[in-house]
Amino acid sequence: MTATAKSPWLLHYDASSCNGCDIEVLACLTPMYDVERFGIINTGNPKHADIFLVTGSVNEQNIKVLQQIYEQIPDPKVVIACGICACTGGIFRECYNTLGGVDNAIPVDVYAPGCAIRPEAIIDAVVTGLGILEERRSALKENRLAPRPVVTDVTAAAKIVDGVRVDEAVKAALEV
Numbered sequence: 001m002t003a004t005a006k007s008p009w010l011l012h013y014d015a016s017s018c019n020g021c022d023i024e025v026l027a028c029l030t031p032m033y034d035v036e037r038f039g040i041i042n043t044g045n046p047k048h049a050d051i052f053l054v055t056g057s058v059n060e061q062n063i064k065v066l067q068q069i070y071e072q073i074p075d076p077k078v079v080i081a082c083g084i085c086a087c088t089g090g091i092f093r094e095c096y097n098t099l100g101g102v103d104n105a106i107p108v109d110v111y112a113p114g115c116a117i118r119p120e121a122i123i124d125a126v127v128t129g130l131g132i133l134e135e136r137r138s139a140l141k142e143n144r145l146a147p148r149p150v151v152t153d154v155t156a157a158a159k160i161v162d163g164v165r166v167d168e169a170v171k172a173a174l175e176v
């Protein structure tokens with residue numbers, strides 16, 4: 001196991017979470033669960049991150065931000081969808097302005113459901129992510145790491161009501 005796998009740095013991004021899952025992420029960092037003792041550090045800089053941990057669902061406002069952050073994280077990297085909103089859109093899935101889970105914007109490696117997700121489940125997801133990270137590190141060294149581009153066609157995720165894309169109807173209404 002490499003030094004990075006022993007000491008992964010993660011970047012936490014709140015896409016549109018209700019803050020429930022974010023509080024649990026914070027619980028992982030504070031003395032009760034204290035993941036720093038395992039070398040897991042929460043960084044604010046995508047260029048320093050190995051693991052991208054996202055809470056909340058994807059919408060028209062945050063999709064580009066999410067994709068830009070993802071692209072700034074150097075390979076190899078792992079994405080964890082943290083909480084049911086990040087996995088599928090959760091209780092916000094049917095909202096007019098919600099596109100769905102994080103995989104509507106970027107490739108997701110580990111789905112960690114829960115509402116709110118428990119700290120133990122977050123730590124478990126990170127450990128699962130470490131195995132994937134290690135595998136990708138070897139692939140990168142051997143020049144066989146396949147590119148994993150962001151999602152460019154979000155039409156499938158867009159809500160269709162009476163034959164009209166809701167996001168486009170909202171945009172049109174705002175332009176009037």
Ligand code: SF4
Nearest residue numbers: 018020021085115116
């Ligand atoms: S999964 Fe539950 S706690 Fe987490 S962001 Fe969604 S609604 Fe909030």
